[in-house]
Amino acid sequence: MGRRPPTDDLRMPLTSHLEELRSRLLKALGAVGVGMALTYAFSDRVIALLRQPGLPELYSLSPTEAFWTTLKVSFFSGLLLALPVVLFQLWRFISPGLLPQERRYTMPFVALAYLFFLLGVLFCYGIVLPFALKFLVGFGLERGIKPLFSIGMYMDFSLKFLLAFGLIFELPLVLTLLSRLGLVTPQFLSRNRRYALLVNAILAALLTPTSDVFNMMLTLMPLIAFYELGILGARLFGRKAPPETDPAVKELETEA
Secondary structure, rough: OEEEEEOOOOOOOOHHHHHHHHHHHHHHHHHHHHHHHHHHHHHHHHHHHHHHOOOOOEEOOOOHHHHHHHHHHHHHHHHHHHHHHHHHHHHHHHHHHOOHHHHHHHHHHHHHHHHHHHHHHHHHHHHHHHHHHHHHHHHHHHHOOOOOOEEHHHHHHHHHHHHHHHHHHHHHHHHHHHHHHHOOHHHHHHHHHHHHHHHHHHHHHHHHOOOOHHHHHHHHHHHHHHHHHHHHHHHHOOOOOOOOHHHHHHHHHOOO
């Protein structure tokens, strides 16, 4: 009863899966490219928006720094604009592994994933980024060190932080989806909290734009909190385990 019926998608050879992955990646990259082209004209406004109030002037330390910074900001803005298409292509790639009744969750998945990413970006922009910059700049000023910000380094710092928190806010949805696919269970996630903490610490070190412990902790704490939220989502919306058959009934079925 609980066994998934074989389908052509599940019997696809590896080369077909790779070709499907290539097709989805090209469509996602194409959407990001279109988004980047559309947002390039507004990149100056985005740069002005990302500048936190009270910070010193931004300087260009090389002839190409302003140009490459504009491209980076346009790419991030284009990714934000095209993210629903990227998420849709991701869902279409994994949907063959779902049960037929689970494939109807395409639009809820895309909408929730996009919403969570936007919430992560807004949370970082309104709370985490100003707090981190205020602490780090103030730390230097207290020691008589005057800040001189390069526009490239400042935007790299800001964009990486925004992207990191956008991804962090996806963690509960990812864990819920993995549970829905039957790849993990809430019990498995609960039992392996200690290993999850180690993995989250590694992720925090990779996602944090700087190597200092302060910013790493700003990234690690939400990861831990959203891991617990992911366990709750897996309990509520994950695939339910089939009821265990009574041993006596099971023996009778075997004899029959």
